[in-house]
Amino acid sequence: MRILVADAFPEEYRAELAAHGHHCSYEPDTTADELATSLAGHDALVVRSTAVTAEAIEAADSLRLVIRAGSGTNTIDRDAAGRHGVYVCNVPGRNAIAVAELTMGLLLALDRNIPDNVADLRADRWDKKRYARARGIHGRKVGVVGLGRIGLTFAERAASFGAGVHAVAKPDRDERTLERAHALGTVFVDSLDELARTCDVLSFHVPATADTRMLLDRHLLAQLPPGAIVLNTSRGDIVDEDALIEAMENNGVRAGLDVYADEPSSGTGTVDSRLAKHPNVYGTHHIGASTEQAQHAVAAEVVRIVTAFTTAEPSEAPPHCVNVDAVTRATALAYPTSTGSGGRP
Structure with missing residues (x-):
């Protein structure tokens, strides 16, 4: 998958995603307004504090998965994601x-x-x-x-x-x-x-x-x-x-x-x-989750979510998905062609 990482994310876990065959675009300074153009060509998005608006989701041409590298998902337009068949996942408890x-x-x-x-x-x-x-x-x-x-x-x-x-x-x-x-x-x-x-x-x-x-x-x-x-x-x-x-x-x-x-x-x-x-x-500056220990724990779970998503059956939701029902209801939901292994490419 092509993954846009739009917030700070430890280098070793970006390397682990690459080792699993994914291409990571690391753009940690991306703003919410810039996401609409930055998402072009990407299958997945990883964010921490950057807001993911309906406009960004609607502008994306191949987005299938958004992962909030934290617990809350209030900064992500889950309704818009669901309408476009995009799974939204969080990482609860690791911080x-x-x-x-x-x-x-x-x-x-x-x-x-x-x-x-x-x-x-x-x-x-x-x-x-x-x-x-x-x-x-x-x-x-x-x-x-x-x-x-x-x-x-x-x-x-x-x-x-x-x-x-x-x-x-x-x-x-x-x-x-x-x-x-x-x-x-x-x-x-x-x-x-x-x-x-x-x-x-x-x-x-x-x-x-x-x-x-x-x-x-x-x-x-x-x-x-x-x-x-x-x-x-x-x-x-x-x-x-x-x-x-x-x-x-x-x-x-x-x-x-x-x-x-x-x-x-x-x-x-x-x-x-x-x-x-x-x-x-x-x-303080919304830094509650910003310790090295927490970021490594969260990053490890992000890698697990990506791996689970790419190896699951097309109809199977990834871990910690918060909008399963909305995605299921999306009439335009389309999965990539199977690789023959039963999972997503």
Whole structure:
């Protein structure tokens, strides 16, 4: 297959794809607007943060597979892909450790005011009296919103610091999740409102869906105790940013954020975020999954998805496909001629 890799991707895994007979075009600086022309002649696309629009998919002449080298697929127009018979796959869980580590880092930074410490020292200011005030993590009540792979991995780290983990009870949790949660001594409450009232740290680990959009709104923020900490390393649009700013100014809420509603869709650019500039916010640049460990784990799974796709029967969906039904319904779906091996060329 001809594969366009439109974001950063480790060289050794590009070499592994080439060793399997694939031709990789490595263009990590491709923007969302450039994809429409860059996709010509390519059978597969691998992206991380670059948005894949309906226009790009419609302009592609041979695209059959889009892989998001991460967990969420909200930056990809899955409906357009399905209409054109293009499978969309993600790589869930492989970046859980990295995101959990960053979330924990933001919590520690907020508790100890680490960025302000550094800024003052670099400016030749010594203010031990100010920075000696910290609550510590031990004994805090940490509410985890979203007990998926990332949420649980963060909860395990918070618990190891002596924090009490809390979450919302749900009837459809799988047994493995419940086992891990109970092993941490997780306290389950009946509602998100109760979770906010109970905890002084609220950490969000949910996908971007219609149900989670603006999940952290004025109503939920009003339930938090004064001085509470909010952590969001999932998606920017789950937060009502104006409401969060009001809560920071009126109720002393502080926030550790890795994502923002209007962040750039490419790796570099400019950002004008009133929320990111707020003094109660410690922010990072959507780097939750950006550790060497995570990128190697994700890249290895991308190679596995490509291999599975090219060796499967034409009607068989690749691993972690999120739009199987849409592709199945696509009346114009056309598979390449069989190579005789039962798989895709």
